[in-house]
Amino acid sequence: MSAVTDDLRPVAARWLTGIELLIEWNDGHSSAFMTDYLREQCPCAWCRVERKKDPRERDLLAMRPTAQALANPSVEPVGRYGIRINWGDGHSSGIYPFTYLRLICPCPDCSQAKRPG
Ligand SMILES: [Zn+2]
Numbered sequence: 765m766s767a768v769t770d771d772l773r774p775v776a777a778r779w780l781t782g783i784e785l786l787i788e789w790n791d792g793h794s795s796a797f798m799t800d801y802l803r804e805q806c807p808c809a810w811c812r813v814e815r816k817k818d819p820r821e822r823d824l825l826a827m828r829p830t831a832q833a834l835a836n837p838s839v840e841p842v843g844r845y846g847i848r849i850n851w852g853d854g855h856s857s858g859i860y861p862f863t864y865l866r867l868i869c870p871c872p873d874c875s876q877a878k879r880p881g
């Protein structure tokens with residue numbers, strides 16, 4: 765995780781609509797985020813609260829977004845530090861800082877780096 769710094773930013777980003785968001789980073793790394801994974805990691809206050817609840821008490825929309833939500837997401841830049849994702853079901857309160865996106869990068873290298881020990 766030492767690779768995640770404030771200087772980190774994407775040099776290229778591309779949506780494969782409804783499938784995944786591809787990001788190339790300025791340190792040469794690249795990430796591929798499945799849209800359902802991105803939505804499940806939504807950093808907005810509401811989703812964070814839902815994720816902490818007992819699974820039986822969670823709002824399913826927070827955990828298992830509908831096909832409509834994932835079908836046509838759009839992205840807008842937020843300052844110089846992140847992106848906001850506007851999901852197909854109108855959920856758009858999640859701002860994903862670049863540092864956060866890099867932390868949740870699902871590639872084997874990053875997953876291994878995050879594992880303690
Ligand atoms: Zn959210």
Ligand SMILES: [Zn+2]
Nearest residue numbers: 795869871874
């Ligand atoms: Zn990675």
